[in-house]
Amino acid sequence: MSNSTEFSAIPSKILVPIDFSASSHAALEAATELAEKFHAELYLLNVIPEFPVVALPETISEAAIIEAAKKAAAEHFEVSKAGLDAKKIKSTTLIEVGSDVAGSILDTIDSKGIDLIIVSTHGLSGWYPQVFGSIAEKLVKLVQCPLLLIRTPKPETSAKVPFGRSMEWW
Numbered sequence: 755m756s757n758s759t760e761f762s763a764i765p766s767k768i769l770v771p772i773d774f775s776a777s778s779h780a781a782l783e784a785a786t787e788l789a790e791k792f793h794a795e796l797y798l799l800n801v802i803p804e805f806p807v808v809a810l811p812e813t814i815s816e817a818a819i820i821e822a823a824k825k826a827a828a829e830h831f832e833v834s835k836a837g838l839d840a841k842k843i844k845s846t847t848l849i850e851v852g853s854d855v856a857g858s859i860l861d862t863i864d865s866k867g868i869d870l871i872i873v874s875t876h877g878l879s880g881w882y883p884q885v886f887g888s889i890a891e892k893l894v895k896l897v898q899c900p901l902l903l904i905r906t907p908k909p910e911t912s913a914k915v916p917f918g919r920s921m922e923w924w
Contacts, residue, residue: 765870765900769797771859771889774830777874777906782834784904785872789843794870796845798834799862800827804853824849856892863899872902 770785772778782798789796802823804816831847838845846866852858863871873890893901 764792765794766792767797767866767868767870768794769799769859769863769866769868769871771799771801771855771871771873772831772834773800774827775874777904780906781872781874781904784902786838786841786843788870788872788902789838789845790841796838796843797848797862797866797868798831798845799848799850799859800831801855801858802827802849802851803855804851820851824851856889856896859889859893860896863897868899870900870902871897872904874904874906 765788768785768789770778770782772782785796788794802820804820827849828847831849835845835847848862850858850862859871862868871893873893875888875890890903894903
């Protein structure tokens with residue numbers, strides 16, 4: 755049997771895709787518990803979706819939108835990292851930009867040697883899942899390492915919470 759299909763029952767590198775929704779926070783909490791128990795390293799990944807066919811006004815560049823999203827993600831990750839550091843959990847934060855979010859997650863699994871991925875069932879909502887399909891659903895079909903799927907309630911569309919502000923240690 756090749757090494758690429760062998761996995762230990764005890765994870766050492768856990769990937770948590772984060773979109774800063776309440777659901778991804780639930781996945782981070784579960785991952786934190788497992789990392790504490792197994793002394794595993796957490797990899798927090800935020801993938802900023804690229805939309806190459808979107809027409810933007812001349813005053814707004816796609817690069818400016820992506821840079822603003824990277825800055826916001828880095829600020830949120832600073833808070834997450836501080837919380838993990840306080841618990842003495844080794845963590846790495848990654849911010850990627852790509853047109854295929856699930857593909858970016860799969861690439862990270864391969865490049866970082868991830869042996870467990872923890873994903874929530876409902877992240878950010880709106881038109882994106884209807885057009886492109888559920889990222890969690892794609893990962894269930896494509897991922898080659900163990901995957902823990904955290905079922906969370908579907909977010910209410912009427913409840914608008916400031917981006918990441920409702921989380922205890924985001």
